[in-house]
Amino acid sequence: MKKAFELFWSFFKIGAFTLGGGYAMLSMVEKAVVDQKKWIPNDEFWDMIAVVQSLPGVFAVNTALYVGHRVAGTKGAFAAMLGAIIPSITIILLLATVFHEFRDNPVVERIFKGIRPCVVALILAPSLRMIKSAKVTWKTAIIPITTVFLIWWCKISPAYVILAAIAGSLVYALIINRKAKKKEVKP
Amino acid sequence: MIYLQLLWVFVKIGVLGFGGGYAMLSLIQHEVVDNYGWMNTTEFADMVAISQMTPGPISINLATYVGYTATNGNVLGSLLASFALCLPSVIMVYLILKLFMSKKNNALMTNTLKGLKPAIAGLIFAAGLSMMNLQNFPDFGRGQYNISVVICVLAFVASYFFKANPIFLIVLSGIVGFFAY
DSSP: OHHHHHHHHHHHHHHHHOOSOHHHHHHHHHIIIIIISOOSOHHHHHHHHHHHHTSOSOHHHHHHHHHHHHHHHHHHHHHHHHHHHHHHHHHHHHHHHHHHHHTTSHHHHHHHHHHHHHHHHHHHHHHHHHHHHTTOOTTTTHHHHHHHIIIIISOOOHHHHHHHHHHHHHHHHHHHHHHHHHHHHOO | OHHHHHHHHHHHHHHHOTTSHHHHHHHHHIIIIIISOSSOHHHHHHHHHHHHHSSSOHHHHHHHHHHHHHTTSOHHHHHHHHHHHHHHHHHHHHHIIIIIOOHHHHHHHHHHHHHHHHHHHHHHHHHHHHTOSTTTSTTTTSSSOOHHHHHHHHHHHHHHTTOOOHHHHHHHHHHHHHHHO
8 A cells, every 4th residue: 555655646646747748757757667766677667558559548657657567556546547637636726716717817818829820830730740740751751741631621521531540550560470480480 | 419429529539639639639630610500610729728738638628628518518518528538548558568578579560550650640630720820810811911821820920930839939928919910
């Protein structure tokens, strides 16, 4: 029980003080879990993160569940998860109450009129950076272009697009794995 | 009824949300703005700005905000949306721990994700494009000054080429908005 509470508190602090989403909190989790508490050895931690990264859902929550389970079982998993999300929920609830009250205030409206176009830029920029890091060539550019066309122009639910993309990627991965296996057998 | 819809929407997003908070943005936008009409695009943009500026996972911030707005300010809506988003994670992490923890499956998964990445990038780009409308750019095409377009282009350059801090950019454009409008 003591460990579960420690997990809750560690992730609570991380949830309350990290700005910028999942990846920004990773170094804080490492510091708390690997360096300070020494709950998990360094190499195991990074192996674990590699698995967690490939899961859908909230990255911070997946990490909390995994670390919590590894350290203190089911109790630990839930303690860590709650610690990671309670600060968010509390802060947003407070802000949402205030914002719903004041969003028609002319000063607030002016400020957010300036912020909205910036938000659009903040969404477009990382998507282009992602295309660059995924090493998209002129040939494979058809994938993101089709995705944009289907969602933005045809208004098809992104859910279907993701499912189709998963199916396609799985086939691609299976082919790569088979090729890798053939190479292993030959020499 | 609205609670069931919230539950269904966020469980779905929890299952299909590959690639982090920004990738979920497109899913959330489709359901919340287009499908159920819980908020319009300006509200959506405001919510993204608030979620970006506050600590914690962006998608949890978004879920909490959507739950609150969709139920006209009910805390239960917030809690339900946030927990619905986490529910698939709970199940999946357990399955992974119990069943699939082999190197072979892991390699397959990594390669699948590699293939998925370009599509996710397109997904995020589409979310940004859908927000380029007269609601978020109210002065577009009116008069010779297009402050909103200038803000968007400058923020894009700062973010893409110089990796400027997003919170800094949001605060700065808020200040510009205050003085310009």
